[in-house]
Amino acid sequence: MDSLTQIILGAAVGEAVLGKKIGNKAMLYGAIAGTIPDLDVLSAFFTDSVTALEMHRGFTHSILFSVVFAPIFAFIVTRYEKFKNLKSWSWLFFWAFITHPILDAQTTWGTQLFWPLDIRLAFKNVFVIDPLYTIPFLVLLVLSMLQKKDTQKRRYYNNLGLIISSSYLVLTMVLKGISYQTFTKELATQNIQYKEIETKPSPLNSILWTANVEKENEYLIGHSSFFDKNPIQFYHYPKNHELLGNLIQQPKVQRMIAISKGWYTINKKDDTLYFNDLRFGTLSIKPNAENFVFKYKIEVDANGVPFFIEEPKEKNDAKKLISELWERIKGN
Incomplete structure (x- = not known):
């Protein structure tokens, strides 16, 4: 805390x-x-x-x-x-x-x-x-x-x-159990096959809950408020683990994967790789948001050893998130 x-x-x-x-x-x-x-x-x-x-x-x-x-x-x-x-x-x-x-x-x-x-x-x-x-x-x-x-x-x-x-x-333990049932029932209704699901409360409250859902080649993220009246929308995040290439064998990369418990995506921008820890979600609940709470730039030295540098967070993102949360808590 x-x-x-x-x-x-x-x-x-x-x-x-x-x-x-x-x-x-x-x-x-x-x-x-x-x-x-x-x-x-x-x-x-x-x-x-x-x-x-x-x-x-x-x-x-x-x-x-x-x-x-x-x-x-x-x-x-x-x-x-x-x-x-x-x-x-x-x-x-x-x-x-x-x-x-x-x-x-x-x-x-x-x-x-x-x-x-x-x-x-x-x-x-x-x-x-x-x-x-x-x-x-x-x-x-x-x-x-x-x-x-x-x-x-x-x-x-x-x-x-x-x-x-x-x-x-x-x-909150009870609410977590209720939200878990809501998410799993919705996944079944939408005929979504998945490997694993984890639920957690969204920032600053215990009314709006978030689910991370693992599929074979992607993750789904969905939000559910206890005031929702419509079905849950799940947004797609490709794993892109293959972008790591040979770096996947590096001890530091393996350690980061262990830290994230395997819940991570990789994206590439201007020939630079980024490691996104999916457990903590994004600083936005808008569809397909990519401003992850914990995002690390991967830099590789002359010996091929990777280093992880945490990307700074934008203060405006936090302000926008509070506004988005307030609207989403009231239901979809």
Whole structure:
């Protein structure tokens, strides 16, 4: 999830663990701890794009990291804080650390919760930024913060925030199941034969859902709102995997394919190849849009080794997407 949401979650967890004993400091330390797993993004400054993508949401988002580093951070804090209970501080850091990847596992990218095992959990039931999850949580956290540390109201508001946010995640799981049934029934109605289908919510909401459908030589992308009255339209995206040619044998290309879980297309423009990660879709829901969220230019050095360079995103695309989403959510 986005940084603000992880800060809110960390603060709420910190309050639940130690708020009664140290007041707002529990929220402060919980908020800080809730952002620590995302420090793995710093790897982008020291490694190539492929390695950085492999490391993202890896070790720092694992149970192992939470277990090992929680007491270390707790020990450091007890060196200068008046409250010296090592066990209590360890619990605060552990729960702030572990809830971060558990929440991230609900998104499309997922997390390697069981690192070093090569298992990435990605339930794809919530978008990385979802106001319906974040805003009520934030309001209740602020209300809790304004209460004295030993009052019942403080715990009530904080616990209510945790309950509502967690319940929303459960609800999105149900909505994902409903949308899956809608997509598969529509594919059957349209006599579309396919190999695999994956569904996920569209940006900023849980009403409009997107399906990626794999066929032999192409992918289909369709959108379905719970307010739709007409059949789903699926748009075609040729795989074009053959454009990679001999590059398909290169380790970095194989690693990128593994990162994308095989959901990728290749396109060529002015003799330059582009790798499009289909899992995250496009910054538009218009028919056959090609402004993919994650698009990488493939550059090949003199030794024939490919390098992946992420294409910058256009700010105007994001603004247009919000407008398009609002219209499409209301139904087709």
